[in-house]
Amino acid sequence: MKTMDVPRRRRGGERRYGWQKVGAAFKISKDDLAYLNIEYKRDKGSPTSTLLSILGTKGKTVSDLVNVLRSPKVNLPNVASQIGRYIKEANKFQ
Numbered sequence: 001m002k003t004m005d006v007p008r009r010r011r012g013g014e015r016r017y018g019w020q021k022v023g024a025a026f027k028i029s030k031d032d033l034a035y036l037n038i039e040y041k042r043d044k045g046s047p048t049s050t051l052l053s054i055l056g057t058k059g060k061t062v063s064d065l066v067n068v069l070r071s072p073k074v075n076l077p078n079v080a081s082q083i084g085r086y087i088k089e090a091n092k093f094q
Contacts, residue, residue, distance in 0.1 A: 003079050004048040005040075019048040021074045022065070026055060062087070 004018030023033045028051070039045035055065065062083065069080035 002046075002048075003082070004076070005046055017047065018074075018076055018079065019051050021076070022068055023051050025068045025071060025074050026058075026060065026064075028054065 004022065007015040007017050009015060019036065020033055023036070032054070036047040036050055039047040039050050052065075066080045066083055068074050069076045069083070
């Protein structure tokens with residue numbers, strides 16, 4: 001998930017993080033997304049981890065997350081694939 005904490009350049013040079021794109025796709029308010037930026041200032045803080053906790057409290061599932069990651073709006077199929085591999089590997093031990 002660290003991948004989503006790394007900024008990506010958009011057209012026009014604007015920097016945007018993966019967690020911001022995911023949050024926007026899940027319709028998290030702009031104020032809440034701005035608040036998540038504070039996580040970078042915390043020792044070992046991660047906006048991505050905090051966002052995932054928020055999504056969990058809203059009843060969102062891993063499947064919902066993977067679908068959003070693969071959507072054209074977010075376009076992070078590499079992260080979706082990483083989650084899929086992790087789940088597949090975890091299922092081997094059950």
